Amino acid sequence: MNVTKAELIITAGNKNQFPEMTMPEVAFAGKSNVGKSSLINCLVNRKALARTSSQPGKTQTINFYGVQDRLRFVDLPGYGYAKVSKTEREKWGKLIEGYLTHRETLNDVILLIDIRHEVGSNDKMMYDWVAHYYNRVIVVATKADKINRSQIQKHVAMIKKGLNLRPQDMIIPFSAVTKQGKEEIWSVLDKVVEDFEQGEEI
Numbered sequence: 001m002n003v004t005k006a007e008l009i010i011t012a013g014n015k016n017q018f019p020e021m022t023m024p025e026v027a028f029a030g031k032s033n034v035g036k037s038s039l040i041n042c043l044v045n046r047k048a049l050a051r052t053s054s055q056p057g058k059t060q061t062i063n064f065y066g067v068q069d070r071l072r073f074v075d076l077p078g079y080g081y082a083k084v085s086k087t088e089r090e091k092w093g094k095l096i097e098g099y100l101t102h103r104e105t106l107n108d109v110i111l112l113i114d115i116r117h118e119v120g121s122n123d124k125m126m127y128d129w130v131a132h133y134y135n136r137v138i139v140v141a142t143k144a145d146k147i148n149r150s151q152i153q154k155h156v157a158m159i160k161k162g163l164n165l166r167p168q169d170m171i172i173p174f175s176a177v178t179k180q181g182k183e184e185i186w187s188v189l190d191k192v193v194e195d196f197e198q199g200e201e202i
């Protein structure tokens with residue numbers, strides 16, 4: 001999709017604020033600071049539509065973005081930030097669960113993993129959880145610019161193994177700096193929109 005229009009729809013701190021289910025949605029999950037907001041900005045050709053920060057744990061709400069009036073991107077709060085209190089973590093769990101398990105228009109969850117690192121226990125937990133509810137999981141291995149190009153396939157294989165990906169899952173190396181992987185992600189998303197719009201016509 002050639003994106004010329006993207007806007008924040010709502011910053012939701014609880015499920016009553018989730019927008020009506022009128023459009024296909026794709027949610028971005030992953031550890032705090034992994035690059036969820038940066039990926040969204042890259043996909044919509046904007047520098048700062050989704051707020052990014054070098055300080056982890058900044059996004060504590062579910063942020064809905066409208067893309068070209070055909071698709072929504074859903075920026076989920078990151079997990080695994082140690083300085084967050086137990087009460088905050090519980091609130092996070094309820095909010096995420098309330099979204100991920102009750103959203104008929106949620107087509108895919110994109111799980112972001114830092115390409116440099118071994119898969120963490122939180123990542124594995126998140127993957128297993130999403131895999132349980134959704135047909136496929138799209139894994140985006142972020143910050144690919146931080147490793148040598150020749151090492152990318154090795155790291156991708158390491159993540160595949162660490163998460164124990166199934167044949168129907170996908171893994172795409174990506175960099176918000178070089179935009180590597182952007183086209184590949186869009187070709188998956190374009191198909192999501194097409195399928196949704198065709199389903200509506202019937």
Ligand SMILES: Nc1nc2c(ncn2[C@@H]2O[C@H](COP(=O)(O)OP(=O)(O)OP(=O)(O)O)[C@@H](O)[C@H]2O)c(=O)[nH]1
Nearest residue numbers: 032033034035036037038052053057058059078176
């Ligand atoms: N080199 C490089 N840096 C990146 C990339 N993606 C994100 N970053 C940097 O990583 C930091 C965190 O990025 P965010 O997009 O804010 O991460 P997030 O997952 O939204 O973080 P939370 O909202 O705290 O969960 C920022 O300093 C970004 O500039 C990338 O592909 N390459």
Ligand SMILES: [Mg+2]
Nearest residue numbers: 036037051059
């Ligand atoms: Mg963020």
